[in-house]
Amino acid sequence: MxxxxxxxxxxxxxxxxxxxxxxxxxxxxxxxxxxxxxxxxxxxxxxxxxxxxxxxxxxxxxxxxxxxxxxxxxxxxxxxxxxxxxxxxxxxxxxxxxxxxxxxxxxxxVWAEHVLGNAKGHDNVILLTLGTGVGVGIIADGRLLVGKSGAAGEVHFPVRYDNNRLCGCGRYDCLEIYMSGKALSLEAKAAYKDDNATSHTVIEGLKQNALPAVTAFHNWQEMVKNGIVIFADIFDPEVILLGGSMAHFIDYKRLNDEANRMIVTTPFKLKEASFExxxxxxxxxxxxxxxxxxxxx
Ligand SMILES: [Zn+2]
Structure with missing residues:
Protein backbone atom coordinates (compact mmCIF):
# COMPACT_ATOMS: atom_id res chain seq x y z
CA MET A 1 0.00 0.00 0.00
CA VAL A 110 11.25 13.09 17.91
CA TRP A 111 10.64 11.11 14.71
CA ALA A 112 10.11 14.39 12.78
CA GLU A 113 13.37 15.75 14.21
CA HIS A 114 15.20 12.50 13.38
CA VAL A 115 13.99 12.40 9.76
CA LEU A 116 13.87 16.10 8.83
CA GLY A 117 14.92 18.32 11.72
CA ASN A 118 17.89 19.18 13.90
CA ALA A 119 18.62 15.51 14.64
CA LYS A 120 18.69 14.50 10.96
CA GLY A 121 21.38 11.91 10.27
CA HIS A 122 21.65 10.84 13.92
CA ASP A 123 20.54 7.46 15.24
CA ASN A 124 20.59 8.25 18.95
CA VAL A 125 18.44 11.23 19.80
CA ILE A 126 16.51 12.49 22.81
CA LEU A 127 13.83 15.16 22.52
CA LEU A 128 12.70 16.75 25.78
CA THR A 129 9.58 18.87 25.32
CA LEU A 130 9.31 21.42 28.12
CA GLY A 131 5.65 22.41 28.34
CA THR A 132 3.20 22.20 31.23
CA GLY A 133 4.69 18.73 31.73
CA VAL A 134 7.75 17.12 30.13
CA GLY A 135 7.42 15.01 26.98
CA VAL A 136 10.22 12.58 26.16
CA GLY A 137 10.88 11.10 22.71
CA ILE A 138 13.73 8.61 22.26
CA ILE A 139 15.48 7.33 19.14
CA ALA A 140 17.86 4.52 20.14
CA ASP A 141 20.07 2.87 17.51
CA GLY A 142 17.90 4.37 14.76
CA ARG A 143 14.60 3.01 16.15
CA LEU A 144 11.79 4.80 17.91
CA LEU A 145 11.90 3.45 21.45
CA VAL A 146 8.36 2.96 22.79
CA GLY A 147 8.70 0.11 25.31
CA LYS A 148 6.55 -2.99 25.74
CA SER A 149 3.29 -1.03 26.07
CA GLY A 150 4.16 2.25 24.34
CA ALA A 151 4.75 4.06 27.62
CA ALA A 152 8.56 4.44 27.58
CA GLY A 153 10.03 7.84 28.37
CA GLU A 154 8.26 8.95 31.54
CA VAL A 155 10.04 11.30 33.93
CA HIS A 156 8.22 10.36 37.14
CA PHE A 157 11.22 9.16 39.10
CA PRO A 158 12.51 11.10 42.12
CA VAL A 159 15.48 13.45 41.83
CA ARG A 160 15.51 14.24 45.56
CA TYR A 161 14.22 12.41 48.61
CA ASP A 162 12.86 14.90 51.13
CA ASN A 163 9.23 15.29 49.95
CA ASN A 164 9.88 18.83 48.73
CA ARG A 165 7.51 19.18 45.77
CA LEU A 166 4.31 17.29 45.04
CA CYS A 167 4.17 16.09 41.44
CA GLY A 168 1.01 15.83 39.32
CA CYS A 169 1.30 12.02 39.50
CA GLY A 170 0.66 12.11 43.26
CA ARG A 171 4.21 11.37 44.43
CA TYR A 172 6.99 13.74 45.48
CA ASP A 173 10.02 15.14 43.69
CA CYS A 174 9.75 13.53 40.25
CA LEU A 175 12.08 14.98 37.61
CA GLU A 176 8.98 16.35 35.85
CA ILE A 177 8.08 18.71 38.69
CA TYR A 178 11.61 20.20 38.49
CA MET A 179 12.01 20.46 34.71
CA SER A 180 8.57 21.43 33.37
CA GLY A 181 6.97 24.82 32.76
CA LYS A 182 5.08 24.19 35.99
CA ALA A 183 8.45 23.89 37.75
CA LEU A 184 9.45 27.32 36.42
CA SER A 185 6.17 28.72 37.80
CA LEU A 186 7.01 27.25 41.22
CA GLU A 187 10.46 28.87 41.07
CA ALA A 188 8.72 32.14 40.12
CA LYS A 189 6.41 32.02 43.16
CA ALA A 190 9.40 31.46 45.44
CA ALA A 191 11.67 34.09 43.87
CA TYR A 192 8.98 36.78 43.63
CA LYS A 193 7.43 35.76 46.99
CA ASP A 194 4.11 36.01 45.14
CA ASP A 195 1.64 33.16 44.62
CA ASN A 196 0.41 34.79 41.42
CA ALA A 197 3.84 34.72 39.75
CA THR A 198 4.15 32.21 36.89
CA SER A 199 6.60 31.18 34.18
CA HIS A 200 5.25 34.12 32.15
CA THR A 201 6.23 36.51 34.96
CA VAL A 202 9.76 35.13 34.69
CA ILE A 203 9.92 35.45 30.90
CA GLU A 204 8.70 39.07 31.13
CA GLY A 205 11.06 39.78 34.05
CA LEU A 206 14.06 38.45 32.12
CA LYS A 207 13.56 41.20 29.51
CA GLN A 208 14.23 43.80 32.24
CA ASN A 209 16.91 41.65 33.87
CA ALA A 210 14.81 41.62 37.09
CA LEU A 211 16.64 39.78 39.89
CA PRO A 212 13.77 37.43 40.92
CA ALA A 213 13.31 36.42 37.27
CA VAL A 214 17.02 35.77 36.82
CA THR A 215 17.10 33.71 40.06
CA ALA A 216 13.99 31.67 39.20
CA PHE A 217 15.21 31.00 35.67
CA HIS A 218 18.69 30.03 36.83
CA ASN A 219 17.33 27.54 39.40
CA TRP A 220 15.02 26.00 36.83
CA GLN A 221 17.68 25.82 34.12
CA GLU A 222 20.01 24.00 36.53
CA MET A 223 17.36 21.28 36.94
CA VAL A 224 16.87 21.11 33.17
CA LYS A 225 20.62 20.53 32.95
CA ASN A 226 20.42 17.69 35.50
CA GLY A 227 17.63 16.10 33.45
CA ILE A 228 19.73 16.36 30.31
CA VAL A 229 22.65 14.65 32.08
CA ILE A 230 20.39 11.74 33.12
CA PHE A 231 19.33 11.11 29.51
CA ALA A 232 22.86 11.59 28.14
CA ASP A 233 24.27 9.07 30.61
CA ILE A 234 21.57 6.45 29.98
CA PHE A 235 21.27 6.69 26.18
CA ASP A 236 24.66 8.05 25.00
CA PRO A 237 22.98 10.13 22.26
CA GLU A 238 24.59 12.22 19.52
CA VAL A 239 22.02 14.95 20.04
CA ILE A 240 19.64 16.09 22.77
CA LEU A 241 16.96 18.52 21.59
CA LEU A 242 14.81 20.78 23.72
CA GLY A 243 11.36 21.71 22.44
CA GLY A 244 8.19 23.33 23.74
CA SER A 245 7.39 26.88 24.74
CA MET A 246 10.16 27.11 27.36
CA ALA A 247 12.93 25.88 25.06
CA HIS A 248 13.48 29.31 23.46
CA PHE A 249 14.86 30.82 26.64
CA ILE A 250 17.52 28.22 27.39
CA ASP A 251 21.20 29.22 27.29
CA TYR A 252 22.28 26.42 24.93
CA LYS A 253 26.00 27.17 24.85
CA ARG A 254 26.24 27.16 28.64
CA LEU A 255 24.10 24.06 29.21
CA ASN A 256 25.85 22.20 26.40
CA ASP A 257 29.28 22.88 27.92
CA GLU A 258 28.30 22.24 31.53
CA ALA A 259 26.27 19.08 30.85
CA ASN A 260 29.06 17.66 28.71
CA ARG A 261 31.47 18.16 31.62
CA MET A 262 29.10 16.25 33.95
CA ILE A 263 28.42 13.12 31.88
CA VAL A 264 30.48 9.93 32.00
CA THR A 265 29.44 8.90 28.47
CA THR A 266 30.76 10.54 25.29
CA PRO A 267 30.14 14.17 24.19
CA PHE A 268 26.76 15.09 22.70
CA LYS A 269 25.29 18.26 21.20
CA LEU A 270 22.48 20.15 22.91
CA LYS A 271 20.25 22.03 20.46
CA GLU A 272 16.81 23.57 20.20
CA ALA A 273 14.27 21.46 18.29
CA SER A 274 13.63 22.68 14.74
CA PHE A 275 9.87 22.52 14.45
CA GLU A 276 8.11 25.00 16.67
ZN1 LIG B 1 5.46 12.43 39.08
Missing part, protein backbone atom coordinates in the same frame (compact mmCIF):
# COMPACT_ATOMS: atom_id res chain seq x y z
CA UNK A 2 1.59 3.28 -1.09
CA UNK A 3 0.66 6.30 1.01
CA UNK A 4 1.02 9.63 -0.79
CA UNK A 5 -1.04 12.00 1.30
CA UNK A 6 -2.34 11.89 4.86
CA UNK A 7 -4.53 14.08 7.01
CA UNK A 8 -2.46 14.64 10.16
CA UNK A 9 -3.73 15.81 13.55
CA UNK A 10 -1.90 17.03 16.61
CA UNK A 11 -4.20 16.75 19.62
CA UNK A 12 -3.44 18.41 22.93
CA UNK A 13 -5.33 19.67 25.97
CA UNK A 14 -5.78 23.20 24.60
CA UNK A 15 -5.83 22.79 20.82
CA UNK A 16 -6.39 20.40 17.95
CA UNK A 17 -4.24 21.23 14.91
CA UNK A 18 -4.52 19.57 11.52
CA UNK A 19 -3.19 19.72 7.97
CA UNK A 20 -2.68 17.50 4.96
CA UNK A 21 0.91 16.25 4.72
CA UNK A 22 2.68 14.43 1.88
CA UNK A 23 4.68 11.19 2.26
CA UNK A 24 7.90 13.16 2.78
CA UNK A 25 6.55 15.20 5.68
CA UNK A 26 5.78 18.36 3.71
CA UNK A 27 2.73 20.25 4.99
CA UNK A 28 0.50 20.87 1.95
CA UNK A 29 -1.92 23.48 3.27
CA UNK A 30 -2.01 25.95 6.12
CA UNK A 31 -2.19 24.26 9.55
CA UNK A 32 -5.63 24.90 11.06
CA UNK A 33 -6.02 25.08 14.84
CA UNK A 34 -9.21 24.56 16.88
CA UNK A 35 -9.58 24.89 20.64
CA UNK A 36 -9.97 21.38 22.11
CA UNK A 37 -13.68 21.02 22.97
CA UNK A 38 -14.23 20.23 26.65
CA UNK A 39 -17.52 18.29 26.53
CA UNK A 40 -17.18 14.48 26.79
CA UNK A 41 -17.04 12.93 23.31
CA UNK A 42 -16.85 16.34 21.58
CA UNK A 43 -13.23 15.90 20.46
CA UNK A 44 -14.04 12.66 18.62
CA UNK A 45 -17.05 14.30 16.98
CA UNK A 46 -14.91 17.22 15.80
CA UNK A 47 -12.27 14.84 14.40
CA UNK A 48 -14.92 12.90 12.53
CA UNK A 49 -16.35 16.07 10.96
CA UNK A 50 -12.91 17.27 9.84
CA UNK A 51 -11.93 13.85 8.46
CA UNK A 52 -15.17 13.68 6.45
CA UNK A 53 -14.16 16.90 4.63
CA UNK A 54 -10.83 15.42 3.49
CA UNK A 55 -11.56 11.71 3.22
CA UNK A 56 -11.75 11.50 -0.59
CA UNK A 57 -8.40 13.30 -1.03
CA UNK A 58 -6.26 11.29 1.42
CA UNK A 59 -4.81 7.79 1.79
CA UNK A 60 -4.73 7.68 5.59
CA UNK A 61 -5.19 9.60 8.84
CA UNK A 62 -2.26 10.22 11.21
CA UNK A 63 -2.83 11.31 14.80
CA UNK A 64 -0.25 12.71 17.21
CA UNK A 65 -1.82 12.84 20.66
CA UNK A 66 -1.19 13.51 24.32
CA UNK A 67 -1.23 10.24 26.26
CA UNK A 68 0.33 6.80 26.05
CA UNK A 69 -0.57 5.01 22.81
CA UNK A 70 -0.59 1.20 22.58
CA UNK A 71 1.84 -0.65 20.31
CA UNK A 72 -0.81 -1.26 17.65
CA UNK A 73 -1.13 2.54 17.22
CA UNK A 74 -4.88 2.42 17.69
CA UNK A 75 -5.82 3.48 21.20
CA UNK A 76 -4.77 5.52 24.20
CA UNK A 77 -3.96 3.55 27.32
CA UNK A 78 -2.98 6.20 29.86
CA UNK A 79 -1.32 9.47 30.93
CA UNK A 80 -3.73 11.78 29.11
CA UNK A 81 -3.01 14.71 31.47
CA UNK A 82 -5.37 17.62 30.88
CA UNK A 83 -7.38 16.04 28.04
CA UNK A 84 -11.19 16.25 28.32
CA UNK A 85 -13.15 13.49 30.03
CA UNK A 86 -13.86 10.53 27.78
CA UNK A 87 -11.09 11.38 25.28
CA UNK A 88 -9.06 8.37 26.38
CA UNK A 89 -11.79 6.04 25.07
CA UNK A 90 -11.78 7.52 21.56
CA UNK A 91 -12.09 4.75 18.96
CA UNK A 92 -9.72 6.28 16.40
CA UNK A 93 -10.13 3.52 13.80
CA UNK A 94 -13.87 4.23 13.71
CA UNK A 95 -13.30 7.87 12.72
CA UNK A 96 -12.45 7.10 9.10
CA UNK A 97 -12.90 4.50 6.38
CA UNK A 98 -9.18 5.07 5.63
CA UNK A 99 -6.44 3.58 7.84
CA UNK A 100 -5.80 5.55 11.04
CA UNK A 101 -2.40 5.48 12.78
CA UNK A 102 -2.10 7.02 16.26
CA UNK A 103 1.16 7.87 18.03
CA UNK A 104 2.12 9.70 21.21
CA UNK A 105 3.02 13.37 20.61
CA UNK A 106 6.58 13.21 22.00
CA UNK A 107 7.29 10.09 19.91
CA UNK A 108 5.88 11.78 16.81
CA UNK A 109 7.94 14.90 17.42
CA UNK A 277 4.49 23.81 16.61
CA UNK A 278 4.27 21.30 13.80
CA UNK A 279 6.65 18.52 14.89
CA UNK A 280 3.76 16.33 16.11
CA UNK A 281 1.83 16.66 12.84
CA UNK A 282 4.85 16.03 10.65
CA UNK A 283 6.17 13.14 12.74
CA UNK A 284 2.78 11.44 12.95
CA UNK A 285 2.43 11.70 9.16
CA UNK A 286 5.91 10.24 8.56
CA UNK A 287 5.31 7.40 11.04
CA UNK A 288 1.92 6.70 9.47
CA UNK A 289 3.56 6.25 6.04
CA UNK A 290 6.29 4.00 7.47
CA UNK A 291 3.85 1.81 9.40
CA UNK A 292 1.29 1.40 6.61
CA UNK A 293 4.05 0.63 4.12
CA UNK A 294 5.43 -1.87 6.67
CA UNK A 295 8.82 -0.23 7.01
CA UNK A 296 10.81 -0.22 10.25
CA UNK A 297 10.48 2.69 12.66
Missing amino acids: KINKVLAFDIGGTKIAYATVDRNGKILNEVIRHPTPAAPGAAAKLLKTIIAQFEDQIDAVAVSTAGTVDRTNSRITGSVGNMPEGYMDTDFKALSAKPVVVENDANSA NDAGLIGAALLCVQKLEKKAV
Whole structure:
Protein backbone atom coordinates (compact mmCIF):
# COMPACT_ATOMS: atom_id res chain seq x y z
CA MET A 1 0.00 0.00 0.00
CA LYS A 2 1.59 3.28 -1.09
CA ILE A 3 0.66 6.30 1.01
CA ASN A 4 1.02 9.63 -0.79
CA LYS A 5 -1.04 12.00 1.30
CA VAL A 6 -2.34 11.89 4.86
CA LEU A 7 -4.53 14.08 7.01
CA ALA A 8 -2.46 14.64 10.16
CA PHE A 9 -3.73 15.81 13.55
CA ASP A 10 -1.90 17.03 16.61
CA ILE A 11 -4.20 16.75 19.62
CA GLY A 12 -3.44 18.41 22.93
CA GLY A 13 -5.33 19.67 25.97
CA THR A 14 -5.78 23.20 24.60
CA LYS A 15 -5.83 22.79 20.82
CA ILE A 16 -6.39 20.40 17.95
CA ALA A 17 -4.24 21.23 14.91
CA TYR A 18 -4.52 19.57 11.52
CA ALA A 19 -3.19 19.72 7.97
CA THR A 20 -2.68 17.50 4.96
CA VAL A 21 0.91 16.25 4.72
CA ASP A 22 2.68 14.43 1.88
CA ARG A 23 4.68 11.19 2.26
CA ASN A 24 7.90 13.16 2.78
CA GLY A 25 6.55 15.20 5.68
CA LYS A 26 5.78 18.36 3.71
CA ILE A 27 2.73 20.25 4.99
CA LEU A 28 0.50 20.87 1.95
CA ASN A 29 -1.92 23.48 3.27
CA GLU A 30 -2.01 25.95 6.12
CA VAL A 31 -2.19 24.26 9.55
CA ILE A 32 -5.63 24.90 11.06
CA ARG A 33 -6.02 25.08 14.84
CA HIS A 34 -9.21 24.56 16.88
CA PRO A 35 -9.58 24.89 20.64
CA THR A 36 -9.97 21.38 22.11
CA PRO A 37 -13.68 21.02 22.97
CA ALA A 38 -14.23 20.23 26.65
CA ALA A 39 -17.52 18.29 26.53
CA PRO A 40 -17.18 14.48 26.79
CA GLY A 41 -17.04 12.93 23.31
CA ALA A 42 -16.85 16.34 21.58
CA ALA A 43 -13.23 15.90 20.46
CA ALA A 44 -14.04 12.66 18.62
CA LYS A 45 -17.05 14.30 16.98
CA LEU A 46 -14.91 17.22 15.80
CA LEU A 47 -12.27 14.84 14.40
CA LYS A 48 -14.92 12.90 12.53
CA THR A 49 -16.35 16.07 10.96
CA ILE A 50 -12.91 17.27 9.84
CA ILE A 51 -11.93 13.85 8.46
CA ALA A 52 -15.17 13.68 6.45
CA GLN A 53 -14.16 16.90 4.63
CA PHE A 54 -10.83 15.42 3.49
CA GLU A 55 -11.56 11.71 3.22
CA ASP A 56 -11.75 11.50 -0.59
CA GLN A 57 -8.40 13.30 -1.03
CA ILE A 58 -6.26 11.29 1.42
CA ASP A 59 -4.81 7.79 1.79
CA ALA A 60 -4.73 7.68 5.59
CA VAL A 61 -5.19 9.60 8.84
CA ALA A 62 -2.26 10.22 11.21
CA VAL A 63 -2.83 11.31 14.80
CA SER A 64 -0.25 12.71 17.21
CA THR A 65 -1.82 12.84 20.66
CA ALA A 66 -1.19 13.51 24.32
CA GLY A 67 -1.23 10.24 26.26
CA THR A 68 0.33 6.80 26.05
CA VAL A 69 -0.57 5.01 22.81
CA ASP A 70 -0.59 1.20 22.58
CA ARG A 71 1.84 -0.65 20.31
CA THR A 72 -0.81 -1.26 17.65
CA ASN A 73 -1.13 2.54 17.22
CA SER A 74 -4.88 2.42 17.69
CA ARG A 75 -5.82 3.48 21.20
CA ILE A 76 -4.77 5.52 24.20
CA THR A 77 -3.96 3.55 27.32
CA GLY A 78 -2.98 6.20 29.86
CA SER A 79 -1.32 9.47 30.93
CA VAL A 80 -3.73 11.78 29.11
CA GLY A 81 -3.01 14.71 31.47
CA ASN A 82 -5.37 17.62 30.88
CA MET A 83 -7.38 16.04 28.04
CA PRO A 84 -11.19 16.25 28.32
CA GLU A 85 -13.15 13.49 30.03
CA GLY A 86 -13.86 10.53 27.78
CA TYR A 87 -11.09 11.38 25.28
CA MET A 88 -9.06 8.37 26.38
CA ASP A 89 -11.79 6.04 25.07
CA THR A 90 -11.78 7.52 21.56
CA ASP A 91 -12.09 4.75 18.96
CA PHE A 92 -9.72 6.28 16.40
CA LYS A 93 -10.13 3.52 13.80
CA ALA A 94 -13.87 4.23 13.71
CA LEU A 95 -13.30 7.87 12.72
CA SER A 96 -12.45 7.10 9.10
CA ALA A 97 -12.90 4.50 6.38
CA LYS A 98 -9.18 5.07 5.63
CA PRO A 99 -6.44 3.58 7.84
CA VAL A 100 -5.80 5.55 11.04
CA VAL A 101 -2.40 5.48 12.78
CA VAL A 102 -2.10 7.02 16.26
CA GLU A 103 1.16 7.87 18.03
CA ASN A 104 2.12 9.70 21.21
CA ASP A 105 3.02 13.37 20.61
CA ALA A 106 6.58 13.21 22.00
CA ASN A 107 7.29 10.09 19.91
CA SER A 108 5.88 11.78 16.81
CA ALA A 109 7.94 14.90 17.42
CA VAL A 110 11.25 13.09 17.91
CA TRP A 111 10.64 11.11 14.71
CA ALA A 112 10.11 14.39 12.78
CA GLU A 113 13.37 15.75 14.21
CA HIS A 114 15.20 12.50 13.38
CA VAL A 115 13.99 12.40 9.76
CA LEU A 116 13.87 16.10 8.83
CA GLY A 117 14.92 18.32 11.72
CA ASN A 118 17.89 19.18 13.90
CA ALA A 119 18.62 15.51 14.64
CA LYS A 120 18.69 14.50 10.96
CA GLY A 121 21.38 11.91 10.27
CA HIS A 122 21.65 10.84 13.92
CA ASP A 123 20.54 7.46 15.24
CA ASN A 124 20.59 8.25 18.95
CA VAL A 125 18.44 11.23 19.80
CA ILE A 126 16.51 12.49 22.81
CA LEU A 127 13.83 15.16 22.52
CA LEU A 128 12.70 16.75 25.78
CA THR A 129 9.58 18.87 25.32
CA LEU A 130 9.31 21.42 28.12
CA GLY A 131 5.65 22.41 28.34
CA THR A 132 3.20 22.20 31.23
CA GLY A 133 4.69 18.73 31.73
CA VAL A 134 7.75 17.12 30.13
CA GLY A 135 7.42 15.01 26.98
CA VAL A 136 10.22 12.58 26.16
CA GLY A 137 10.88 11.10 22.71
CA ILE A 138 13.73 8.61 22.26
CA ILE A 139 15.48 7.33 19.14
CA ALA A 140 17.86 4.52 20.14
CA ASP A 141 20.07 2.87 17.51
CA GLY A 142 17.90 4.37 14.76
CA ARG A 143 14.60 3.01 16.15
CA LEU A 144 11.79 4.80 17.91
CA LEU A 145 11.90 3.45 21.45
CA VAL A 146 8.36 2.96 22.79
CA GLY A 147 8.70 0.11 25.31
CA LYS A 148 6.55 -2.99 25.74
CA SER A 149 3.29 -1.03 26.07
CA GLY A 150 4.16 2.25 24.34
CA ALA A 151 4.75 4.06 27.62
CA ALA A 152 8.56 4.44 27.58
CA GLY A 153 10.03 7.84 28.37
CA GLU A 154 8.26 8.95 31.54
CA VAL A 155 10.04 11.30 33.93
CA HIS A 156 8.22 10.36 37.14
CA PHE A 157 11.22 9.16 39.10
CA PRO A 158 12.51 11.10 42.12
CA VAL A 159 15.48 13.45 41.83
CA ARG A 160 15.51 14.24 45.56
CA TYR A 161 14.22 12.41 48.61
CA ASP A 162 12.86 14.90 51.13
CA ASN A 163 9.23 15.29 49.95
CA ASN A 164 9.88 18.83 48.73
CA ARG A 165 7.51 19.18 45.77
CA LEU A 166 4.31 17.29 45.04
CA CYS A 167 4.17 16.09 41.44
CA GLY A 168 1.01 15.83 39.32
CA CYS A 169 1.30 12.02 39.50
CA GLY A 170 0.66 12.11 43.26
CA ARG A 171 4.21 11.37 44.43
CA TYR A 172 6.99 13.74 45.48
CA ASP A 173 10.02 15.14 43.69
CA CYS A 174 9.75 13.53 40.25
CA LEU A 175 12.08 14.98 37.61
CA GLU A 176 8.98 16.35 35.85
CA ILE A 177 8.08 18.71 38.69
CA TYR A 178 11.61 20.20 38.49
CA MET A 179 12.01 20.46 34.71
CA SER A 180 8.57 21.43 33.37
CA GLY A 181 6.97 24.82 32.76
CA LYS A 182 5.08 24.19 35.99
CA ALA A 183 8.45 23.89 37.75
CA LEU A 184 9.45 27.32 36.42
CA SER A 185 6.17 28.72 37.80
CA LEU A 186 7.01 27.25 41.22
CA GLU A 187 10.46 28.87 41.07
CA ALA A 188 8.72 32.14 40.12
CA LYS A 189 6.41 32.02 43.16
CA ALA A 190 9.40 31.46 45.44
CA ALA A 191 11.67 34.09 43.87
CA TYR A 192 8.98 36.78 43.63
CA LYS A 193 7.43 35.76 46.99
CA ASP A 194 4.11 36.01 45.14
CA ASP A 195 1.64 33.16 44.62
CA ASN A 196 0.41 34.79 41.42
CA ALA A 197 3.84 34.72 39.75
CA THR A 198 4.15 32.21 36.89
CA SER A 199 6.60 31.18 34.18
CA HIS A 200 5.25 34.12 32.15
CA THR A 201 6.23 36.51 34.96
CA VAL A 202 9.76 35.13 34.69
CA ILE A 203 9.92 35.45 30.90
CA GLU A 204 8.70 39.07 31.13
CA GLY A 205 11.06 39.78 34.05
CA LEU A 206 14.06 38.45 32.12
CA LYS A 207 13.56 41.20 29.51
CA GLN A 208 14.23 43.80 32.24
CA ASN A 209 16.91 41.65 33.87
CA ALA A 210 14.81 41.62 37.09
CA LEU A 211 16.64 39.78 39.89
CA PRO A 212 13.77 37.43 40.92
CA ALA A 213 13.31 36.42 37.27
CA VAL A 214 17.02 35.77 36.82
CA THR A 215 17.10 33.71 40.06
CA ALA A 216 13.99 31.67 39.20
CA PHE A 217 15.21 31.00 35.67
CA HIS A 218 18.69 30.03 36.83
CA ASN A 219 17.33 27.54 39.40
CA TRP A 220 15.02 26.00 36.83
CA GLN A 221 17.68 25.82 34.12
CA GLU A 222 20.01 24.00 36.53
CA MET A 223 17.36 21.28 36.94
CA VAL A 224 16.87 21.11 33.17
CA LYS A 225 20.62 20.53 32.95
CA ASN A 226 20.42 17.69 35.50
CA GLY A 227 17.63 16.10 33.45
CA ILE A 228 19.73 16.36 30.31
CA VAL A 229 22.65 14.65 32.08
CA ILE A 230 20.39 11.74 33.12
CA PHE A 231 19.33 11.11 29.51
CA ALA A 232 22.86 11.59 28.14
CA ASP A 233 24.27 9.07 30.61
CA ILE A 234 21.57 6.45 29.98
CA PHE A 235 21.27 6.69 26.18
CA ASP A 236 24.66 8.05 25.00
CA PRO A 237 22.98 10.13 22.26
CA GLU A 238 24.59 12.22 19.52
CA VAL A 239 22.02 14.95 20.04
CA ILE A 240 19.64 16.09 22.77
CA LEU A 241 16.96 18.52 21.59
CA LEU A 242 14.81 20.78 23.72
CA GLY A 243 11.36 21.71 22.44
CA GLY A 244 8.19 23.33 23.74
CA SER A 245 7.39 26.88 24.74
CA MET A 246 10.16 27.11 27.36
CA ALA A 247 12.93 25.88 25.06
CA HIS A 248 13.48 29.31 23.46
CA PHE A 249 14.86 30.82 26.64
CA ILE A 250 17.52 28.22 27.39
CA ASP A 251 21.20 29.22 27.29
CA TYR A 252 22.28 26.42 24.93
CA LYS A 253 26.00 27.17 24.85
CA ARG A 254 26.24 27.16 28.64
CA LEU A 255 24.10 24.06 29.21
CA ASN A 256 25.85 22.20 26.40
CA ASP A 257 29.28 22.88 27.92
CA GLU A 258 28.30 22.24 31.53
CA ALA A 259 26.27 19.08 30.85
CA ASN A 260 29.06 17.66 28.71
CA ARG A 261 31.47 18.16 31.62
CA MET A 262 29.10 16.25 33.95
CA ILE A 263 28.42 13.12 31.88
CA VAL A 264 30.48 9.93 32.00
CA THR A 265 29.44 8.90 28.47
CA THR A 266 30.76 10.54 25.29
CA PRO A 267 30.14 14.17 24.19
CA PHE A 268 26.76 15.09 22.70
CA LYS A 269 25.29 18.26 21.20
CA LEU A 270 22.48 20.15 22.91
CA LYS A 271 20.25 22.03 20.46
CA GLU A 272 16.81 23.57 20.20
CA ALA A 273 14.27 21.46 18.29
CA SER A 274 13.63 22.68 14.74
CA PHE A 275 9.87 22.52 14.45
CA GLU A 276 8.11 25.00 16.67
CA ASN A 277 4.49 23.81 16.61
CA ASP A 278 4.27 21.30 13.80
CA ALA A 279 6.65 18.52 14.89
CA GLY A 280 3.76 16.33 16.11
CA LEU A 281 1.83 16.66 12.84
CA ILE A 282 4.85 16.03 10.65
CA GLY A 283 6.17 13.14 12.74
CA ALA A 284 2.78 11.44 12.95
CA ALA A 285 2.43 11.70 9.16
CA LEU A 286 5.91 10.24 8.56
CA LEU A 287 5.31 7.40 11.04
CA CYS A 288 1.92 6.70 9.47
CA VAL A 289 3.56 6.25 6.04
CA GLN A 290 6.29 4.00 7.47
CA LYS A 291 3.85 1.81 9.40
CA LEU A 292 1.29 1.40 6.61
CA GLU A 293 4.05 0.63 4.12
CA LYS A 294 5.43 -1.87 6.67
CA LYS A 295 8.82 -0.23 7.01
CA ALA A 296 10.81 -0.22 10.25
CA VAL A 297 10.48 2.69 12.66
ZN1 LIG B 1 5.46 12.43 39.08
